Amino acid sequence: MHILPPVRPEKSIERLTGILEPIAEEVKVVPRKRITWTHKGRQQMYLFQHGELSMLRASDGLLLVTVYEPHLFGIAEMIQPTQGHILRAETESTILRVDAAQAEDLFRQQGVWEEVAAVLSYHTAYLIYRDAQVVQQRTYSVIRNHLQEMILLPEEARMRTTILDYIQDRTLLSRSSILNVLSALKQGKYIAFRRGGYLLEVGHLPESF
Structure with missing residues:
Protein backbone atom coordinates (compact mmCIF):
# COMPACT_ATOMS: atom_id res chain seq x y z
CA MET A 1 0.00 0.00 0.00
CA HIS A 2 1.32 3.43 -0.95
CA ILE A 3 1.65 5.75 2.06
CA LEU A 4 1.15 9.46 1.44
CA PRO A 5 3.51 11.96 3.08
CA PRO A 6 2.07 13.68 6.17
CA VAL A 7 0.68 17.20 5.91
CA ARG A 8 2.69 19.94 7.59
CA PRO A 9 0.79 21.56 10.50
CA GLU A 10 1.44 25.07 9.20
CA LYS A 11 -0.71 26.95 11.72
CA SER A 12 0.79 25.09 14.67
CA ILE A 13 4.33 25.79 13.45
CA GLU A 14 3.51 29.47 12.95
CA ARG A 15 1.95 29.83 16.40
CA LEU A 16 4.81 28.13 18.23
CA THR A 17 7.38 30.09 16.24
CA GLY A 18 5.64 33.35 17.11
CA ILE A 19 5.78 32.49 20.82
CA LEU A 20 9.48 31.60 20.74
CA GLU A 21 10.87 34.34 18.49
CA PRO A 22 11.03 37.04 21.23
CA ILE A 23 13.42 34.91 23.34
CA ALA A 24 15.40 33.43 20.44
CA GLU A 25 18.97 34.17 19.41
CA GLU A 26 19.69 34.42 15.67
CA VAL A 27 22.50 32.23 14.37
CA LYS A 28 24.00 32.28 10.86
CA VAL A 29 25.19 28.83 9.83
CA VAL A 30 27.68 28.10 7.05
CA PRO A 31 27.18 25.19 4.59
CA ARG A 32 27.93 21.68 5.98
CA LYS A 33 28.00 22.98 9.55
CA ARG A 34 26.58 20.43 12.01
CA ILE A 35 24.35 21.68 14.80
CA THR A 36 24.06 19.80 18.07
CA TRP A 37 21.16 19.90 20.51
CA THR A 38 23.04 21.59 23.35
CA HIS A 39 24.61 25.02 23.78
CA LYS A 40 26.72 25.80 26.81
CA GLY A 41 25.51 22.58 28.36
CA ARG A 42 21.79 23.36 27.96
CA GLN A 43 19.23 21.68 25.70
CA GLN A 44 18.16 23.80 22.72
CA MET A 45 15.36 24.14 20.20
CA TYR A 46 15.87 25.57 16.72
CA LEU A 47 13.60 27.68 14.55
CA PHE A 48 14.76 27.23 10.97
CA SER A 54 18.94 18.46 6.92
CA MET A 55 18.36 16.07 9.79
CA LEU A 56 20.84 13.19 10.01
CA ARG A 57 20.89 10.01 12.05
CA ALA A 58 23.69 10.53 14.58
CA SER A 59 24.88 6.92 14.54
CA ASP A 60 25.85 6.78 10.87
CA GLY A 61 25.05 10.14 9.24
CA LEU A 62 22.13 8.76 7.19
CA LEU A 63 20.13 11.71 5.86
CA LEU A 64 16.50 11.50 7.02
CA VAL A 65 14.97 14.71 5.68
CA THR A 66 15.93 18.07 4.18
CA VAL A 67 13.73 21.12 4.75
CA TYR A 68 13.48 24.35 2.77
CA GLU A 69 10.53 26.01 4.51
CA PRO A 70 10.46 27.58 8.00
CA HIS A 71 10.29 24.83 10.57
CA LEU A 72 10.68 24.02 14.26
CA PHE A 73 13.14 21.41 15.50
CA GLY A 74 13.77 20.06 18.97
CA ILE A 75 10.33 19.33 20.43
CA ALA A 76 11.03 15.60 20.77
CA GLU A 77 14.50 16.35 22.16
CA MET A 78 12.99 18.79 24.67
CA ILE A 79 10.90 15.92 26.07
CA GLN A 80 13.32 13.02 25.49
CA PRO A 81 16.88 14.29 24.84
CA THR A 82 18.22 11.06 23.33
CA GLN A 83 20.67 12.83 20.96
CA GLY A 84 19.77 10.35 18.22
CA HIS A 85 19.76 12.97 15.45
CA ILE A 86 21.78 16.02 14.44
CA LEU A 87 21.10 18.95 12.13
CA ARG A 88 23.30 20.04 9.23
CA ALA A 89 23.10 23.16 7.09
CA GLU A 90 23.30 22.39 3.37
CA THR A 91 23.54 26.04 2.32
CA GLU A 92 24.16 29.26 4.22
CA SER A 93 21.20 29.25 6.59
CA THR A 94 19.55 31.33 9.29
CA ILE A 95 18.21 29.69 12.43
CA LEU A 96 16.97 30.95 15.78
CA ARG A 97 18.27 29.18 18.87
CA VAL A 98 16.04 28.88 21.96
CA ASP A 99 16.76 27.40 25.38
CA ALA A 100 14.47 24.34 25.59
CA ALA A 101 13.60 24.85 29.27
CA GLN A 102 12.46 28.43 28.56
CA ALA A 103 10.49 27.21 25.55
CA GLU A 104 8.75 24.59 27.68
CA ASP A 105 7.79 27.24 30.25
CA LEU A 106 6.31 29.46 27.53
CA PHE A 107 4.36 26.57 26.03
CA ARG A 108 2.88 25.87 29.45
CA GLN A 109 2.04 29.54 30.09
CA GLN A 110 0.43 29.97 26.67
CA GLY A 111 -1.47 26.67 26.79
CA VAL A 112 -0.24 25.52 23.37
CA TRP A 113 0.43 21.85 24.03
CA GLU A 114 -2.11 20.94 21.33
CA GLU A 115 0.14 22.73 18.80
CA VAL A 116 3.21 21.06 20.30
CA ALA A 117 1.52 17.66 19.88
CA ALA A 118 0.60 18.47 16.26
CA VAL A 119 4.23 19.22 15.34
CA LEU A 120 5.52 16.20 17.25
CA SER A 121 2.94 13.96 15.54
CA TYR A 122 4.00 15.33 12.16
CA HIS A 123 7.64 14.45 12.84
CA THR A 124 6.68 10.94 13.96
CA ALA A 125 4.45 10.44 10.92
CA TYR A 126 7.23 11.62 8.61
CA LEU A 127 9.66 9.05 10.01
CA ILE A 128 7.04 6.32 9.46
CA TYR A 129 6.53 7.59 5.90
CA ARG A 130 10.26 7.61 5.26
CA ASP A 131 10.67 4.07 6.59
CA ALA A 132 7.92 2.93 4.23
CA GLN A 133 10.01 4.35 1.37
CA VAL A 134 13.15 2.36 2.16
CA VAL A 135 12.67 -0.49 4.67
CA GLN A 136 12.25 -3.97 3.15
CA GLN A 137 11.75 -2.50 -0.30
CA ARG A 138 13.36 -3.80 -3.48
CA THR A 139 16.27 -1.73 -4.80
CA TYR A 140 14.25 -0.42 -7.73
CA SER A 141 11.33 0.61 -5.50
CA VAL A 142 13.64 2.58 -3.21
CA ILE A 143 15.24 4.39 -6.16
CA ARG A 144 11.83 5.03 -7.75
CA ASN A 145 10.52 6.56 -4.52
CA HIS A 146 13.51 8.87 -4.24
CA ARG A 158 18.25 19.68 -7.59
CA MET A 159 21.10 21.38 -9.41
CA ARG A 160 23.25 21.32 -6.26
CA THR A 161 23.23 17.54 -5.75
CA THR A 162 23.49 14.64 -8.15
CA ILE A 163 20.90 11.87 -8.24
CA LEU A 164 23.53 9.42 -7.00
CA ASP A 165 24.49 11.57 -4.01
CA TYR A 166 20.86 12.27 -3.16
CA ILE A 167 19.94 8.58 -3.03
CA GLN A 168 23.15 7.40 -1.37
CA ASP A 169 22.82 10.01 1.38
CA ARG A 170 19.33 8.74 2.21
CA THR A 171 19.68 4.98 1.78
CA LEU A 172 22.14 2.14 2.28
CA LEU A 173 22.17 1.21 -1.42
CA SER A 174 25.47 0.71 -3.20
CA GLY A 203 8.20 10.64 -16.44
CA HIS A 204 5.73 7.93 -15.43
CA LEU A 205 7.99 5.38 -13.76
CA PRO A 206 6.96 1.70 -13.99
CA GLU A 207 5.98 -0.06 -10.78
CA SER A 208 8.68 -2.67 -11.37
CA PHE A 209 11.75 -2.76 -13.57
Missing part, protein backbone atom coordinates in the same frame (compact mmCIF):
# COMPACT_ATOMS: atom_id res chain seq x y z
CA GLN A 49 14.05 30.38 8.99
CA HIS A 50 15.97 30.45 5.73
CA GLY A 51 18.29 28.24 3.68
CA GLU A 52 18.42 24.46 3.53
CA LEU A 53 18.66 22.25 6.62
CA LEU A 147 13.34 9.99 -7.87
CA GLN A 148 9.68 10.93 -7.38
CA GLU A 149 10.64 12.80 -4.23
CA MET A 150 13.62 14.52 -5.81
CA ILE A 151 11.75 15.91 -8.83
CA LEU A 152 9.49 17.84 -6.43
CA LEU A 153 12.44 19.77 -4.99
CA PRO A 154 13.14 23.35 -6.05
CA GLU A 155 15.25 23.37 -9.21
CA GLU A 156 18.05 25.20 -7.40
CA ALA A 157 18.27 22.37 -4.87
CA ARG A 175 26.75 3.07 -5.87
CA SER A 176 26.67 0.34 -8.54
CA SER A 177 23.07 -0.74 -7.85
CA ILE A 178 21.85 2.87 -8.08
CA LEU A 179 23.77 3.59 -11.28
CA ASN A 180 22.50 0.41 -12.95
CA VAL A 181 18.88 1.38 -12.34
CA LEU A 182 19.44 4.99 -13.39
CA SER A 183 21.12 3.88 -16.61
CA ALA A 184 18.22 1.57 -17.47
CA LEU A 185 15.64 4.26 -16.72
CA LYS A 186 17.49 6.78 -18.86
CA GLN A 187 17.75 4.32 -21.76
CA GLY A 188 14.00 3.72 -21.44
CA LYS A 189 13.46 7.50 -21.52
CA TYR A 190 11.72 7.43 -18.13
CA ILE A 191 14.07 10.07 -16.71
CA ALA A 192 16.37 12.77 -18.04
CA PHE A 193 19.42 14.22 -16.37
CA ARG A 194 22.13 16.63 -17.38
CA ARG A 195 25.85 15.90 -17.57
CA GLY A 196 27.14 15.03 -14.13
CA GLY A 197 23.90 13.35 -13.06
CA TYR A 198 21.62 16.29 -12.16
CA LEU A 199 17.94 15.40 -12.47
CA LEU A 200 15.92 17.29 -15.07
CA GLU A 201 12.76 15.26 -15.69
CA VAL A 202 10.89 12.23 -14.34
